[in-house]
Amino acid sequence: MPPTSYTMVAFIKRKEGMSLEDFYTYWEDVHGPLVKPWAEKHGLTYKQVHTGSNAPTGVDSEFLGKYDGCAIFEFSDPNAITVAFADPEFKRDVSPDQEVFMQEQVTIMTTGSTVTIV
Numbered sequence: 144m145p146p147t148s149y150t151m152v153a154f155i156k157r158k159e160g161m162s163l164e165d166f167y168t169y170w171e172d173v174h175g176p177l178v179k180p181w182a183e184k185h186g187l188t189y190k191q192v193h194t195g196s197n198a199p200t201g202v203d204s205e206f207l208g209k210y211d212g213c214a215i216f217e218f219s220d221p222n223a224i225t226v227a228f229a230d231p232e233f234k235r236d237v238s239p240d241q242e243v244f245m246q247e248q249v250t251i252m253t254t255g256s257t258v259t260i261v
Contacts, residue, residue, distance in 0.1 A: 150217050151224055151254040154210040156246045163195045166211055169244045177236050185227035188217040210251075217257070224254060 157166035170191060182189040192213040218224060227233060241247055 148217060148219050148257040149221055149224070149254065150215065150257045151252060153214040153250055153252040155212050155214060156209065156249050157211045158244055158246055161244060163211060166244055167193050167195065170212065174237075174240055174244065177240050181227065181230065181232050181237055182216070184232070185223050185230065186218055186220060187223060187227060188215075190215040190217075221256075 157163065161169075170193075175189075175191065178189050192215065194210060194212050216224060
């Protein structure tokens with residue numbers, strides 16, 4: 144059976160010298176509104192996972208502790224993410240803003256089909 148949805152997860156780290164509180168505030172209140180119209184245009188669902196001090200205890204691994212959050216994109220068209228990242232709006236508005244608050248060179252991303260078990 145072919146997958147009906149796809150997910151891209153990006154593990155991100157805040158820019159050096161930026162406090163965790165400032166990182167989350169900027170990511171949610173400034174970057175989020177930049178992402179919203181672009182994501183909606185391409186049929187993407189966009190979620191932010193803030194993994195800092197308010198995260199549940201006992202679930203962080205050594206790997207996850209190196210990152211300050213995850214950006215999650217969900218989409219039903221397998222080509223949507225490729226088309227979205229090629230969009231001039233992304234290149235003009237979203238991508239340059241990432242340099243303000245995150246270390247792009249240490250971001251880890253993965254994309255694949257989503258299989259829901261429960």
